[in-house]
Amino acid sequence: MKKLISMVAVAALLMTGCAKELKVTPSENLKVEYGEKLDNTKLFNAKESDENVKVDKVEGFDAKKLGEQEVTVTFTDGEREKEEKLKITVSDTKKPAIELKKESVSITAGDKLVLKDNIKSVKDPVDGDLTYSDKAVEKDGYYIDKGKLDTKKAGTYDVKVIAADKNGNKTEKSFKVNVKKKETAKKPPTSNNAGNSNTSNNTTSSGSSNYNKPNNSGNSSSSNGGSSSNSGNSNGGSSNNGGGQKPVNPAPHQHSITVTGYPDVVYSNMWFDTLAEVDNWVDNNPCGPDGTWAGFGYSAEQCSCGKWSPYFFYITYWE
Incomplete structure (x- = not known):
């Protein structure tokens, strides 16, 4: 009986010792992207390993630790x-x-101008939102490089947004800042010559650049004659006022129009006999009387003497 038990024990020992070791071929030079979950199927070569092999556990792996790591894998x-x-x-x-x-x-x-207001978001794909800094940063944040930006001087400037993640990866993106010339109040030119005076100081402002032909319905003065009722006899001819007074020379006629309804009317101080002459003069001055306008609208008004004078509104300037 004792002999039989000994034989069974020896047989069991022989069977255990002869058990075949699990064959696994681990992967070499394995690379993983920062922050990504480890793919266990890539830890070994399935074709060169025994059937039904799988990863039971992995110890010592940190997805957010850069560089080479040694890990223990149980298959x-x-x-x-x-x-x-x-x-x-x-x-x-x-x-x-x-x-x-x-x-x-x-x-x-x-x-x-607050440049940061033009930034919608700055994010790292793993670590999320990056924090703004008013100074240059090399890691974990972003800042704005203003370059040659001068908000007091008209021009077009390039501004850079520079972002860096925790590991020093950088991204740059640019946008333009257009600084427009400040529009100031302008006085139309005046003249000492009769018929060339202006009655108002006007302020220009940005607006539509549509080029409108005159529309004078309802805007003309009541007089269609060649002279104003106040003009009198400019040559000082004889006149009997019934009181025996000496005839006097009346003041020469002063052309005048008044326009309302626009925030930025500029008078031309030019006078023409017909609207066709007004159109022709404006067409020959596409950049305005002083050559600096990018766009404008215009119309014309009639003096009491019958002369037409163009005026301008919705004026914009070249940058």
Whole structure:
């Protein structure tokens, strides 16, 4: 009986010792992207390993630790197990993303400008939102490089947004700042010659650049004659006022029109006999009387003497 038990024990020992070791071929030079979950199927070569092999557990892996790491992987086929040491390299190749509200921003010279207001978001694909800094940063934040921007001087400037993630990856994105010339009050030219005086100082302002032909319905003065009722006899001819007084020379006629309804009327101080002459003069001055206008609307008004004078509104200037 004792002999039989000994034989069974020896047989069991022989069977255990002869059990075949689990065959697993670990992967080499394995690379993982920063922040990504480890794909266990890539930790070994399934074609060169036993059937039904899978990863049971992984110890020592950190997806947010850059560089080479040694990890311990336990493989199993359900009955057998085997531990292997693997080397995994974690690298960060993804750059931050910058999203702008507009590709260009326009202001008038002297206006306040907050560049950060044009930034919609700055994010790292793994670590999320990056924090704004008013100084240059090399990691974990973003800042704005103003370049040669001068908000008091008209011109077009390039501004850069520069973002850096925790691992030093950088992204740049530019947008333009258009600084427009500040429009100031302008006085129309005056003349000492009769028939060339202006009655108002006018302020220009930005607006529509439509080029409108005159529309004078309801805007003309009541007189269609060749002279004003106040003009009198400019040659001082004899006149009997019934009181025996000496005849006097009346003041020469002064052309005058008044326009309302626009915030930025500019008078031309030019006088013409017909509207066709007005149109012809404006067509020959497409950039305005002083050559600096980018666009405008215009119409014409009639003096009491019958002369027509063009006036302008909705004026814009070249940058």
